[in-house]
Amino acid sequence: MGPHLFLDKSVLQSLSEEEIRCLNQYYLVVYAPVQFIDMLLQKEEDGIAEIAHKIHPTDPCYTMHYRISAALNLLDRNYPDRRPSRIDAKLSGKKELPFAPHPEKEVLRCWKAGEYVAAKQVLSKRCRSSTRSIDLEKLRKDYNFPSVTSFAELKSATIAFCDTTDPQQQAANLEFLLEEADLMNIAEPIRERWLECGKPPLKEFAPYAYYCLTVFTAFYTTIANGLIDTPTNRVALEYLLYLPFCQVFCSDDLFHKQLAPIFLGDIRKQQDFMDSSELKQDLNNIYAYWQSVSDVERKAYQEKYAYYPPMLSDSITVQLWKKYMPPRTERSSRRKEWDEILTDFHIASANSQEEKELIQEIVDTVKEVRRERARAAAADLPSDT
Numbered sequence: 023m024g025p026h027l028f029l030d031k032s033v034l035q036s037l038s039e040e041e042i043r044c045l046n047q048y049y050l051v052v053y054a055p056v057q058f059i060d061m062l063l064q065k066e067e068d069g070i071a072e073i074a075h076k077i078h079p080t081d082p083c084y085t086m087h088y089r090i091s092a093a094l095n096l097l098d099r100n101y102p103d104r105r106p107s108r109i110d111a112k113l114s115g116k117k118e119l120p121f122a123p124h125p126e127k128e129v130l131r132c133w134k135a136g137e138y139v140a141a142k143q144v145l146s147k148r149c150r151s152s153t154r155s156i157d158l159e160k161l162r163k164d165y166n167f168p169s170v171t172s173f174a175e176l177k178s179a180t181i182a183f184c185d186t187t188d189p190q191q192q193a194a195n196l197e198f199l200l201e202e203a204d205l206m207n208i209a210e211p212i213r214e215r216w217l218e219c220g221k222p223p224l225k226e227f228a229p230y231a232y233y234c235l236t237v238f239t240a241f242y243t244t245i246a247n248g249l250i251d252t253p254t255n256r257v258a259l260e261y262l263l264y265l266p267f268c269q270v271f272c273s274d275d276l277f278h279k280q281l282a283p284i285f286l287g288d289i290r291k292q293q294d295f296m297d298s299s300e301l302k303q304d305l306n307n308i309y310a311y312w313q314s315v316s317d318v319e320r321k322a323y324q325e326k327y328a329y330y331p332p333m334l335s336d337s338i339t340v341q342l343w344k345k346y347m348p349p350r351t352e353r354s355s356r357r358k359e360w361d362e363i364l365t366d367f368h369i370a371s372a373n374s375q376e377e378k379e380l381i382q383e384i385v386d387t388v389k390e391v392r393r394e395r396a397r398a399a400a401a402d403l404p405s406d407t
Contacts, residue, residue: 023329024049025346026083028268030261030275031060033298035073041305042076048308048331048339053077054085054264058126059152060257062145067138074133084124087148088234088263092203095228096212151204153255158245165198167243176249177284180240184232189221195235196224202238203231230266233289237262240281250277266290269346274298292345296338304338327351 027049034057037045045051064070085091125144132141142149161167168179186192196216200209216227224232241259244250253259258277265271266289271282274297286293311332312320323332330350331339343350 023347025342026050026052026267026269027272027296028052028054028261028264028270029272029298029301030278031057031073032274033272033301034076035069036274036298036302037076037305039076040309041302044305044308045301046078047329048343049270050083052083052085052264052268053126054261054267055087055126055148056152056257056260056264058129058145059149059260061133062129062142062149063153063257070133070138071136074130077130084126085264085267086124088260089151089203089205092199092228092231092234093205093208093212095230096205097208097215152257152260156245156252156256158242158252161242162246165194165242167239167246170243170247170249173244173249173280173284176240176243176281180236180243180284183239183243184236185223185225187223192221192224199224199231199235199238203234229289233266233285234263236288237285240284244281250280253277265293268293270294270296270342272296272298272301294342294345300338307334307337308332308339 024047027045029051061070061073064073125148129141129144132138132144168183170176170179184195186195196213197209200206200212205212216222219227224235237259241262245252258275261271261273261275261278262281262285265282265285269290269292271278271286271293272295273279273282279295279297283295286295308331311334315323327350330347331337331343333340333350
């Protein structure tokens with residue numbers, strides 16, 4: 023529990039064991055495929071093992087690969103309700119493929135077991151896509167990117183380029199998106215659906231895919247206008263494609279500091295960027311605070327406020343909890359609210375065996391979370407998620 027936090031590989035690598043414990047206490051850490059690609063690019067296996075050790079296999083929230091999300095969005099406006107297995111199979115060039123939207127779980131298992139070759143095999147195709155070279159000259163020839171002189175002009179120029187009402191430019195933008203998202207192998211049904219819908223603006227046709235288009239356009243616009251140097255690969259860029267799936271993005275990469283604030287808030291209205299040094303210092307302060315109080319004081323706080331972070335002055339974690347989480351209330355009232363909600367949920371929803379099973383699964387999950395928190399409470403650091 024906690025604000026949904028997405029952080030780049032370098033931030034995760036920089037955190038100490040104590041800071042990682044605090045991180046998992048107070049944030050729901052979001053993991054995306056690009057982080058695992060970034061980790062795979064580590065030259066030393068020891069470096070990979072060090073980072074993998076910091077990811078608890080049962081804690082992370084995994085996002086689907088942006089290519090699959092974009093493909094589903096382009097093929098069906100109700101894409102969250104579609105099963106991704108068919109799309110995943112097409113993207114992998116196989117007729118039949120077991121639905122495995124999160125191979126990162128298997129990769130993490132391999133890394134923790136020291137099976138680095140096996141992990142690389144699992145991610146090989148995604149790694150090739152993310153690290154493919156950038157042919158800027160070809161892009162300049164095929165697409166007339168906007169002219170800008172500063173990052174201040176970038177957002178408006180990008181939106182103007184992507185929101186064009188010119189049918190030919192709209193078609194060109196769709197082709198650019200399909201190529202950059204590596205979706206040319208399923209381009210035909212996407213084109214057919216777009217034509218059947220009357221060639222609507224991409225922003226209306228497929229909101230998430232349109233978001234990806236704006237990221238790609240801004241990226242190449244900055245390169246074409248000399249605002250940034252041409253990178254050797256696209257890994258840093260791909261972090262930006264997962265911003266809609268978090269509430270807070272944390273990085274110490276200059277590229278992310280320059281571009282991420284431009285896109286935060288595009289799909290989710292409330293989002294924040296956090297510098298890695300700010301996060302690291304705050305986690306240190308929280309850990310030091312809990313070490314400075316007695317077990318009695320610590321348990322009394324948890325009994326009263328459950329898993330809310332300690333109210334330290336100038337704490338960015340506390341500020342984010344106030345912004346994204348329910349207000350701090352006493353534990354007894356929160357438990358009563360949950361019991362009332364659960365009762366209503368049972369009465370209103372248990373109309374079929376399938377719904378009963380789903381409700382039971384939710385109840386079992388909540389009970390397991392509570393048991394995990396109770397176990398964590400016995401550790402040196404209280405579980406305040």
